[in-house]
Amino acid sequence: MTESPAPPSWTLPLVEVCISEFDRAGLPETGTVFDRLLALRPAHVVVDLSRCRHIDAAAIGLLLDVHRRLVRADGVLTVRNPNPRIRRILHTARLDQVLPIVIDAEAGGGDEPVPAAPSPIAHGRASVTARH
Template sequence: MSGPLATTSCTLPLVEVCVTEFDLGCLPATGAVFDQLLALHPAQVVVDLSGCRHIDAAGIGLLLDVHRRLARTDGVLTVRNPNPRIQRILHTARLDQILPIVDTAPPPCTSSAGQEPSAPPPPLVAHGRASVRAAN
């Protein structure tokens, strides 16, 4: 294929995906979900790993593939809330130098029941969510 790459405008500003298993065993199902969501041409994909206990080289490879595919259309992949073990793995693989890895703070607690928080909650930004679980 020759010539300039065709760019596709983004149709969604943000898609969030909660991944609970990220290894070779669930790679086909997880990859299929990413294929479907990338077809929506999101500007940003956030992969929430807060419920994920394990990631292996196949999962890291899939993250890199999604990152490359998003970058072709000026999209951004962000990894959110990996546990300390997964964060070390991502750091060792130097993924933290390629894509943003963020920790979000837990929601603020109210001081007593029934009281409204002092500041309104931030607006919901997510326009799509998918949960991926490994098939047993």
């Protein structure tokens, strides 16, 4: 008798989060949203930064923490559509060497490929807006 493979460690294939403010002032609220999101055990989390105008070192640290937590659960974190300024900050912090940063064609990314996401059987959306 052969054993059946273990079920996946995730419960949702894809969760998208749109962040409009991503700095130390809003980090407690944003961190709480990520804690709740990760409790759902998603396979793939996409953080959409298309509406975000500022990111600081604390926010980058949070992204790295979320990335590490997802990797431990065999998940993936992708950053989508940061503006050119934030893209430079992420590049300077070498975040682009740690996790995928994708630019949709509509957002001015040209022909850059977007990694394939797990098929969305069910997915959720969360919007995070930090209040100062």
